[in-house]
Amino acid sequence: MSEPRPRRLAIATLAVVAIWGGLLPALLRSGPVARHVAAMEERGIDPAAMYYTELDRLPARPAWIERRLTLWP
Template sequence: MSPLHSPSRAVVRLVAGGMLIAAVWCGLFPRLLEVGPVKRHVALMEERRVDPSAMYYTELERLPLRPAWVDDVLVLWP
C-alpha cells in the first residue's frame, strides 16, 4: 500500500489524472464512436439488444434459452 504523498503533490496528480481521464472519455471516445467499423458494430449491438459488457449470462438483456429451432437441427439426446 502506498503511503500518503504530500498534499499539494497529491492534489496536482489527482487533478491532472482526472483531466486526462475526462479528455479521453468525453473527447476521444465519443469521436471514435463515429469511425465507420466502430459505428457499425455499436449499431448492430443496439439493434440486436446485446450488452457486450455483460460479465455473466444473468447480465444479458435476454437470458439465453435453448432456441426453438435447435430441435430441428440437432439430436440433443440420442
C-alpha cells in the same frame, strides 16, 4: 511518483475528462466503432454482460433440442 499531490490530481482529472469527454465520444462516431455499436444496439445485445443472467434476453433453448438426439448421422 514524485509530483506534488495537487499536480497529480490535476493530471489525472484532465486525463479522465479528455478520454471520457473527448476521445471516446469521438471514437463513437468513427466508422468501424460506430458500425459495431449500431449492430449491437440493433440486435439488442449487451456485450458487457459478465454472466448470462445479465443479458437483455436469457438464452433461448434452440428448437432442435426438443428433437430426439440420435448418435451418428
